[in-house]
Each structure stands twice: as C-alpha cells, then as structure tokens.
Amino acid sequence: MIYIHVPFCRSFCTYCDFYSELLGEEAGPLKRYTDELCAEIKRRSGEMDDSLKTLYFGGGTPSLLPLTHLTRILLTLEECGHGGPYREFTMEVNPDDIVEKGLPYAQSLKALGVNRISIGVQSFDDELLRWMNRRHDALCAKEAFRIVREAGIDNISLDLIFGLSNLSDKGWESTIDQALELNPEHISCYQLSVEGESLLAALVEKGEYEEASDELCRHQYDILCQKMKAAGYSHYEISNFAKPGFEAVHNGGYWQRRPYVGLGPSAHSFSGKGRSWNDEILEDYHLTSEALSVEDEKVETLMLALRTARGIDAEFLTANCLPENINRLVKAGALVKTGSRYRIPEDHFFVSDEIIRELV
Ligand code: SF4
Numbered sequence: 001m002i003y004i005h006v007p008f009c010r011s012f013c014t015y016c017d018f019y020s021e022l023l024g025e026e027a028g029p030l031k032r033y034t035d036e037l038c039a040e041i042k043r044r045s046g047e048m049d050d051s052l053k054t055l056y057f058g059g060g061t062p063s064l065l066p067l068t069h070l071t072r073i074l075l076t077l078e079e080c081g082h083g084g085p086y087r088e089f090t091m092e093v094n095p096d097d098i099v100e101k102g103l104p105y106a107q108s109l110k111a112l113g114v115n116r117i118s119i120g121v122q123s124f125d126d127e128l129l130r131w132m133n134r135r136h137d138a139l140c141a142k143e144a145f146r147i148v149r150e151a152g153i154d155n156i157s158l159d160l161i162f163g164l165s166n167l168s169d170k171g172w173e174s175t176i177d178q179a180l181e182l183n184p185e186h187i188s189c190y191q192l193s194v195e196g197e198s199l200l201a202a203l204v205e206k207g208e209y210e211e212a213s214d215e216l217c218r219h220q221y222d223i224l225c226q227k228m229k230a231a232g233y234s235h236y237e238i239s240n241f242a243k244p245g246f247e248a249v250h251n252g253g254y255w256q257r258r259p260y261v262g263l264g265p266s267a268h269s270f271s272g273k274g275r276s277w278n279d280e281i282l283e284d285y286h287l288t289s290e291a292l293s294v295e296d297e298k299v300e301t302l303m304l305a306l307r308t309a310r311g312i313d314a315e316f317l318t319a320n321c322l323p324e325n326i327n328r329l330v331k332a333g334a335l336v337k338t339g340s341r342y343r344i345p346e347d348h349f350f351v352s353d354e355i356i357r358e359l360v
Contacts, residue, residue: 001253001260002048002055002082004037004073005267006062007282010096014133014203015161017195019266019280020060032283033264034069038076040263045080047271049259053087054250063097067108074112084113088249090157092118095136095144106151116155116248117148118188123161124178125171132161133199138178145182155246157186162220164192165212172220176227185246189224190239191217221350236309238349255304299360306356311336311343321359329355 008023008030023029055077057065077083091114098106098119109117123129124138136144148156158179162172179187194201194211203209212220225235233241237255240248253260259272266280269287276289292300298320305312314337317326326342329335334348334355344352 001052001250001258002077003250003260003262003267003269004055004057004062005262005264005278006057006060006065007033007265008059008064009061010064010094011133011135012199014131014199015192015195017197017201018060021282023061023064029282030064030066030069034065034072036283036285037073037264041073041076041080041082044261044263045082047269048080048082048261050082052249052253052258054253055084055086055089056250057091059092061094061097062091063093063101067105067112070109070112086113086115088116088155089114090116090118090248090250092120093144093148094120095141098144098147099136099140103147103150106147106153110151110153115153116157117153118157118159118186119144119148121158121160121179123167123171124175125167128164128167128171131166142178142182145184155186156182156184157188157248158182158184160187160189161192162189162224163212163217165210165216167212167220169219169223172223173227176224180227180231186240186242186248187228187233188240191221218350225346225349234309235346235349238307238352252308255308257301257304302359303356306342306344306352306359309343309346311338311341314340314342317342317359325358329358 007020009020010023012020012022021029057070074083091109106117119141120134121141122132122134124141126137129137145156145158160175160179192200192212194204200209204211228235228241233243234247235241236247237251240251242248254270257270257272260270262269262278265278265282265285268275268277270276274289274291276287278287279285301316302312302320326335330337334344334351335342336345344355348355
C-alpha cells in the first residue's frame with residue numbers, strides 16, 4: 001500500500017486544515033516537489049509492502065500535478081520494483097481541474113493505470129459550495145463526473161459533507177439525490193468538524209458560524225443512511241458506502257491495520273509496529289517515527305475495526321475488553337455478534353466513538 005500526498009491547492013476551503021501550499025502559476029514548486037518525492041521513493045523503497053498492491057494519490061489536490069510529473073513518479077516506482085498495474089490505483093481530483101483539463105486528461109490518467117477516481121464534490125448546492133470556498137459549482141461537478149466516466153473509469157467515488165448548521169433537510173436530500181442520479185460506485189460522506197487552523201474555526205470564533213448540534217448531525221446522518229440503503233449501497237464503514245464489490249481496497253487496508261508507506265510532505269506511514277510521519281514543509285522534509293505500545297495497538301485495532309460493518313474478531317474483543325462492558329453494550333443493541341465477529345450495527349454507527357470509549 002503506497003500513499004502519495006500532493007500538498008498543493010489553488011485556494012483553501014473554509015473547513016479544511018490539511019497541510020497544503022497555495023499554488024500559483026509558477027512551475028517551480030511542482031518540479032521541486034516531484035524531485036524530492038522521487039528521491040524519497042528511492043530512499044524508502046525497501047519499506048514498501050506490495051501485498052495489497054494499491055496506490056493512492058491524495059491531497060491537497062492531486063489533479064494539479066501535471067501528467068509529466070505523474071509519469072515520472074510512476075516510472076520511479078517501477079524502477080524501484082513497485083510499479084503497476086495496481087489492484088487499485090486511486091486519484092483524488094477536484095471537479096474544476098477535470099473540467100478545465102477535459103477528456104484528454106482523464107483519458108491519460110486511465111492510460112497511466114488509474115482505475116479509481118475520487119471526486120471532491122462535497123455538495124450540489126451552489127450557495128453552500130460558495131460558502132465552503134470550493135472552486136466548482138454543481139454543474140461543474142456533474143460535468144467532471146461525465147468526463148471521468150467517458151474516459152472509461154468504471155470505479156468513481158464522490159465525497160460529500162454533512163453536519164452543517166446551514167444545511168437544510170431539503171438541501172441535503174437534494175444533494176444526496178443528485179449524487180445518486182450520477183450512479184457512482186462509491187460515496188464517502190464526512191461530518192464537518194471545526195479544525196484548529198481552518199477558516200471555519202475563525203468564523204466560529206467571530207460568532208459568524210454556529211456549529212451544528214449533535215442532534216442535527218445525527219438527523220442528517222440518518223437521512224443519508226436511509227437514502228443510501230434505498231439506493232442499494234452497502235454501508236460498509238461509518239463514512240463509506242459502496243455498490244457490491246466496490247468497497248475501497250486501499251482504505252480497507254488502513255482499517256485492517258495493514259502496513260503502508262506514505263510519501264510526500266505531511267504523509268503518514270504505518271510499519272505494522274510503529275507509525276511515522278513526514279514534516280509539514282514542502283522541501284527537505286524529514287520523517288519522525290514513534291513505536292506503539294501494546295495498549296496503543298489494542299485501542300487502534302478496536303477503533304479501526306469497529307468503524308466497519310465487518311467488525312472485529314470476537315476472540316480479540318473478549319481477550320481485551322471487560323466482559324461486563326461487552327454484555328452491557330450487547331444488551332443495549334450497541335454491539336451485535338454475528339458468527340465469530342462483533343460489530344456495531346448501522347443504527348449505532350453515529351455513536352461509535354462513545355461505544356469504543358466504553359470498551360477501552
Ligand atoms: S479540502 Fe481539499 S481542495 Fe480544499 S483546501 Fe483542503 S485539501 Fe485543498
């Protein structure tokens with residue numbers, strides 16, 4: 001599993017505090033980024049585990065990376081013995097880049113081996129998109145989807161956001177309906193949170209935005225779950241829905257705690273025993289590592305596995321959690337045992353953090 005972080009954005013979205021650099025028209029930063037990334041691939045090639053054979057370009061905005069640079073990165077991976085074809089090769093894209101660069105760009109991505117595209121749609125409500133400071137509108141998102149499909153990508157995921165106090169039921173239902181009309185294979189839906197360095201945090205501070213209550217978030221989540229179920233998607237992870245056979249392989253590896261190597265500024269890695277992360281700077285970044293204690297490993301395993309509909313091995317749960325806690329949660333319907341596994345049922349996904357806290 002290889003993750004590559006592309007830390008550039010054309011503008012910053014209201015809610016986001018990911019590490020990213022504002023990209024202007026100059027070519028220098030992208031070239032220097034690619035140089036350093038290729039050097040890192042060579043340096044860390046020995047850490048890469050190809051058992052799942054997935055490659056994921058996330059950001060930032062990977063669709064800002066010119067094809068020449070993307071090709072160089074892929075060739076460097078190949079030189080190091082980690083080239084394609086990949087079982088899953090995902091590229092996150094912004095709708096405005098796809099529409100601006102057009103069908104030839106999407107076709108080139110496919111020719112380079114990309115077989116899954118994740119489009120950052122967030123909403124189909126133009127007013128909300130402007131409030132989020134996104135660069136696209138609803139029409140642009142739909143056009144981007146059409147282009148990606150026309151290029152022959154048969155595994156498309158859409159990202160949506162809920163949990164906003166300025167999102168009406170009607171607006172939310174309409175966004176989900178418009179997403180479903182496109183017939184994507186996968187939808188990821190994240191609850192908005194107010195992150196420390198984001199513009200949104202400043203708005204909250206100034207009293208210009210009031211966070212959505214837990215009840216409202218729960219209500220919006222319930223609307224989502226009902227609509228996705230009616231449309232035939234499986235709710236296989238708290239924030240993820242897929243048509244049968246289109247569950248994300250790479251992200252699935254994270255939830256199973258498989259080792260992965262994260263490359264590029266601010267990218268995180270997991271060796272199977274410890275975690276490490278690159279500095280949040282564009283050039284000359286370094287890796288910091290941390291070993292995990294037995295307790296850390298236990299908590300991580302529980303937290304990650306219980307986010308999924310597959311749940312956790314019953315033996316692991318009973319060996320690591322108090323029986324009275326497990327029994328209480330089972331009685332309350334917050335944990336269900338199916339065969340040799342325990343899982344949190346969908347109607348309790350929303351409070352999974354509290355359930356996991358009770359267990360650990
Ligand atoms: S949400 Fe994506 S495009 Fe927007 S600022 Fe964050 S990384 Fe950049």
